[in-house]
Amino acid sequence: MPIRPTARKTRSRTRTAAATIHDVAKRAGVSVATVSRVLNGKELVREETSRSVRAAAESLRYVPNVAARSLSIRRSQTIGIVLPDVHGEFFSEVIRGIDLAARAEGYHILVSGSHSDPVQMLEVVDTMRGRVDGLVVMAPDVTLAPLEELRARDMPVVLLNSSGPNRDAITIDNYGGARAMMRHLHGLGHTRIAFVRGPQHNADARERLRGYRHAMRGMAAASLRALECSGDFTEESGFAAGRRVAVAAPRPTAVFAANDSMAVGVLASFAAAGIKVPEVMSVVGFDDIPIARYVAPPLTTMRVDIAEVGRRAFALLLDAITDPNAHVTRHDRVGTALVVRGSCMAPQPVTELSTQPHRAARGRKSGSPNKGEAS
Amino acid sequence: MPIRPTARKTRSRTRTAAATIHDVAKRAGVSVATVSRVLNGKELVREETSRSVRAAAESLRYVPNVAARSLSIRRSQTIGIVLPDVHGEFFSEVIRGIDLAARAEGYHILVSGSHSDPVQMLEVVDTMRGRVDGLVVMAPDVTLAPLEELRARDMPVVLLNSSGPNRDAITIDNYGGARAMMRHLHGLGHTRIAFVRGPQHNADARERLRGYRHAMRGMAAASLRALECSGDFTEESGFAAGRRVAVAAPRPTAVFAANDSMAVGVLASFAAAGIKVPEVMSVVGFDDIPIARYVAPPLTTMRVDIAEVGRRAFALLLDAITDPNAHVTRHDRVGTALVVRGSCMAPQPVTELSTQPHRAARGRKSGSPNKGEAS
DNA sequence: CGCAAAAATGTAAACGTTTACATTTTGAAA
C-alpha cells in the first residue's frame, strides 16, 4: 500500500535561508558533486571550474552545513572534554592547551565541566556520543576511573591525570617531581619536612605523597606519619594545615604542600602566627601557579606545564581517532621543573632563632640560595 | 539520461555498527516514526507500544545520531563560546557558569579560546556556524566589538563584558563598583588615592577607571592624572605600578588597582620595598579572586560573581534562540559587592609615620576597620 | 451494531552533504 502524497509543502523559510551546496552548484552551472570536490579540494577539478565554483560560493556566502557533513562522513571534527568540578587555573590551562592544538588541526572542542560524581559524568559521556569523535576525560579521582571504563566503548578516549590498564593517558610526573623537590630541600639541610596532602582519592595527590614518603624513608627522621597533614588542594585547607604544623613538636623546618594553593594557605597561616618564612620555616609547593611568584616570600615550587598536558592529550587522541587500528595505547608523563624562589633557605639553629630573631632575619640576605630563579 | 546503477555496495561497517532508529523499529515491530515519537515523548503513543519501543532501544543500546537529528530539526542544541586570550580564574568561572546553566537545559557548549586578534575570532565564528544555535562572545577589548558586529548575522549572539548598540549583552557593574570602592576609601579618610589602570582598550578596565575618576573629581585632590598608573591586569604590571606609586610625591595614602591580580602585584612590590600595608598604604582591588583572602594582608576588594555572569548570558541567549521574534534585546549588569578585609585602614598622620613606625604599626590593631568580613 | 470522531500508527519526503559509479570530455597516439 504505497502512497503517493501530493506535493509536499516546503518547510517555511523565513527571509534569507542559508545557501546550500545546490544553490552554489546552480549558480556556478555545475553539479553538487563538483562543488563538493572543489570545496574539499581532494579530487581533480579543472582550474577554471574551480574558480567559478569558488566565486559562486563566495557570492552566496555559502557555509557548508556541518550537521549534514557529519552525517555523511560520519565524523564531527569535534572532540569532547569532560572535566570534574575543578576551578581555577588548572582547568582553564588544560582547555587552552587542547584548544590550541585542536584548532590547528581543524577540530572543535565540546566542553563539559563540573562533574562531581561519576554517574553524572557518564551521563554526559552518553549525550556526547555521536557529537564527538573522541574524548579527553579528566578524572583525577581514582575511584572514577574504573566506572568510566565500562562505557565510552568504541570511542577513542584519553585520560588526563589518571590512568588505567591499557588506556591512553597523559599524566604529570608527580612522583618524580615530588622526589626532586625533596632532594632540593634535603640538599639545603632539611630533614624534618612536613607534607600537606591533597584529596585522598586524587591521583596526582597520591603520587606526590608517594614521592614524599619515598624520600623521607631515605632520611633519618622518625615518626614519618606525624609529619603529614591532610588537605584538599584548597587555600583554606593549607591554612589549617599550617596551624597544625606550627604547633607540632618538634617543629619541622620545612613544609612541602602538595600544591601551590595549599602552600599559599600555609604561608598565610604562618604570617598570621608570626612565623617567619623562610628564616624559621621553609615552604614549598607544586604546580607553579601564576601567583606563586607574587606571594611573600615568592614561592619555591615545581613547575608543571599544564597547557602542554592538554596539547599532548589532543595529539594522542588525534592519533587514536585517525587510525584506530594502527594506534597503540600509550601512557605519557609530562615532566616538571624546579623553580627556586625565596620561600626556602637552609634550616637555622633552633637556639639562635628563638632568642635572636633579627640575626636570623639578616641571615636571609647572605645565606639565601636563591639569586634570581633557576629552573 | 537517468541512470539506474546496480545495487550499491553498502559502506563497510567494522564489527558492531551502532544501532539506528530503524533497528529499534524493527525489533519493536513498529515504524520508525513511532520510535521517534516515543523517544521524543511529545506525541500520543499507546503505553504498551511505548514500553516495547523503550525496551528495544535499551537492548540495542540505541543512542540517536545527533548529526542526523540536527540536520532534520535544524538545531544543534549547542551554543558556542568565543573567548579572547584570557587565562585563569575568570575564564574558567565564566565557562562554569554557562556550562551549568546550559546543561540544565540540555544544551552543550562548544568552546574556543585564545583569540588575541579580531580576525582570528571571526574565523572561528564562521567555523562554528551551523554547529551552534547561538553564541556567547567575550570581547572585552572594545576595538573588537564593531568588527564582531559585521558577521555572525542571523545567529543569536550575547556579548560578555562589552556591549554594542542594540545588542544583547551582560556586563559587570564596573562603574558602580569602582564608585562604591572609592566611597569606602573616602569614608576611611583617604583623599590621595592612586589608581592602577587596566588595559587601555578593555571595556571593564575603562569603566572602572571612569568610576575612579568620577569619584576623584568630587574630592579636593589636585593633579588627578599624576595618580594614575598604567597596567595590563597582570601581577607583573601591578608590581611595576607599586614601585612608581612608592616614589610619587606627595605619596598617596591608598592604591586602588583595577583588578586583584594587579593589587597582588602592588602588595608584593610594597612588601619588597618595606612599605607596610595597611599602616602606611592601603591597597584595594577588584574581582575577589580566590587568593585575595590569602595574601598578606588579606585584600579588600569588590566581589564579582563571574559564574553568575555566565549563567545570565546563557539565559539571555536561550531566550533569543527559542523565540527570535518575541525576543527583545537587553543589556544586563551584574552587581558587585564590597568585601572588606585587612588591606586598608584610615590614613595615618605622615609625621608620626615617618619618625615612629612602631606606633603606627600598633595603631593597626586598634584602628583597623576590618573585624571579620563585611560584604 | 453502526458510525463518526479521536487516537494511534505508518509512509515516505525532507534536511544538506559525500561519494561510488556512470558518463562525458579531452587530448595524445596511431
Add this chain to the structure above:
DNA sequence: TTTCAAAATGTAAACGTTTACATTTTTGCG
C-alpha cells in the same frame, strides 16, 4: 581521422533523523 585511456564531471544513493499527511484502529454514543 579514429581510438582509447585519462581526466573531468554528473547522477543519485546513502547518512539517520523528524514530521506532514495518510491510513488504520479504537472509542464513544445513538
